[in-house]
Amino acid sequence: MDEQSRVALVGCDSYEYEEVKKALDESLMLIDALSFVKPGMKVGIKANLVSGHSPDKAVTTHPMLLRRLCELITEKGATVVIGDSPGGLYTAAYVQGVYRAAGLSDLESGELSGKVRLNQNFEVKEGKDPDAVSLKSFVYTGWLDEVDAIIGFSKLKTHAMMGMSCAVKNMFGCIPGTTKPEYHMRFPQEHAFANVMVDLNEFFKPVLYVVDAIDGMEGNGPTAGEKRHIGAVLASKRPYALDMVCASMIGMGINDVQTLLVANERGLGPANVDEVQIVGSYSLSDARIPDFKRATIHQSITFEGGTLFNTIKSKAVKFAYATRPQVRSAECIGCRKCFETCPAKAITMVSSRKAAPKNKTSRIPEIDRSKCIKCFCCQEFCPVGAMKVHYNPVGKVLNKLSAR
Numbered sequence: 001m002d003e004q005s006r007v008a009l010v011g012c013d014s015y016e017y018e019e020v021k022k023a024l025d026e027s028l029m030l031i032d033a034l035s036f037v038k039p040g041m042k043v044g045i046k047a048n049l050v051s052g053h054s055p056d057k058a059v060t061t062h063p064m065l066l067r068r069l070c071e072l073i074t075e076k077g078a079t080v081v082i083g084d085s086p087g088g089l090y091t092a093a094y095v096q097g098v099y100r101a102a103g104l105s106d107l108e109s110g111e112l113s114g115k116v117r118l119n120q121n122f123e124v125k126e127g128k129d130p131d132a133v134s135l136k137s138f139v140y141t142g143w144l145d146e147v148d149a150i151i152g153f154s155k156l157k158t159h160a161m162m163g164m165s166c167a168v169k170n171m172f173g174c175i176p177g178t179t180k181p182e183y184h185m186r187f188p189q190e191h192a193f194a195n196v197m198v199d200l201n202e203f204f205k206p207v208l209y210v211v212d213a214i215d216g217m218e219g220n221g222p223t224a225g226e227k228r229h230i231g232a233v234l235a236s237k238r239p240y241a242l243d244m245v246c247a248s249m250i251g252m253g254i255n256d257v258q259t260l261l262v263a264n265e266r267g268l269g270p271a272n273v274d275e276v277q278i279v280g281s282y283s284l285s286d287a288r289i290p291d292f293k294r295a296t297i298h299q300s301i302t303f304e305g306g307t308l309f310n311t312i313k314s315k316a317v318k319f320a321y322a323t324r325p326q327v328r329s330a331e332c333i334g335c336r337k338c339f340e341t342c343p344a345k346a347i348t349m350v351s352s353r354k355a356a357p358k359n360k361t362s363r364i365p366e367i368d369r370s371k372c373i374k375c376f377c378c379q380e381f382c383p384v385g386a387m388k389v390h391y392n393p394v395g396k397v398l399n400k401l402s403a404r
């Protein structure tokens, strides 16, 4: 087994400083994770700051874990920049609000003052990658060029389009917020879009990946699901092995997570969790949560072979698990964010008698299903979780049965 693909899995029950310190230190030590850090180096931590939610919502990388990682890096004489591009505007004013909401502002003060800063460089650069499968030319957040090495620090969550959001998917935050929907439009098929994620990981090549799986998100992830305690911290130098272990912990496999599937097709990642060397004080069987609720599994089941019967079976399963975005009018505040984000221009804001009193505009989104490409950007970027994933009733029943 490739030593670089070793995954550290350590139990951690809370975000209390002493517990986080013990778990993170152990996980990093087990894979000799920080030997690359040298005095004078500038290390970039690409956190998951998808939107401005407080740490207790389990949407963003928790600040206590980031604090401890910053301490370990700065003790070695390096400095740290923490950054991400949330959904929405990639501007100082907007991202500053996300930093505040996610509880990161304190990281620049106290003992870390002068050694750690939250990214304030909102320059956008153009990238070219002839080796990419999907993303041969793209724009990206320029702060990543400022740093000598990148660490991806993600959160373990479900994801309506990709199945799971973790180490690999986290790198989509290298694309500026308002450009992300364009890329959904360029690559509307899950397979091609998953290749975008893998392309980004292979282009930026983070030297280390860490996962905050103390509290994760199940159900309507990556922003509107429910917090679920998982109780682990994981680290690896390779994102695909790491995501394979995370997927296995929440009851998924290679066919449930498109990024794992394409990584394996490209010879970059394992085919199953048995191919991964796991080290640490927490066993995979203890870490598993078999009833972890999925966002969707419609893309997960295919029948091999080109027989007519298998084609019919695949179509039937796709129909059963078909999902689409659907607004819950009582929760919608009429902010228009979904309308502004939708890459397919499938959303119109319409007056509605169903609009709740808290909706000051009395307008709610209406989705033109013939235009919708099911990218779920509207769900991801809705600030109040009003955009839900709607299942076909047959799929709902099958989902319940499969969670048993």
Ligand code: SF4
Residues within 6 Å of the ligand: 325, 341, 342, 343, 344, 345, 346, 347, 367, 371, 372, 373, 374, 375, 376, 377, 378, 379
């Ligand atoms: S309506 Fe939502 S899921 Fe459909 S294309 Fe627009 S943003 Fe994507």
Ligand code: SF4
Residues within 6 Å of the ligand: 327, 331, 332, 333, 334, 335, 336, 337, 338, 339, 364, 365, 381, 382, 383, 384, 385, 386, 387
């Ligand atoms: S569904 Fe969400 S994003 Fe869209 S208008 Fe309502 S609150 Fe805003």
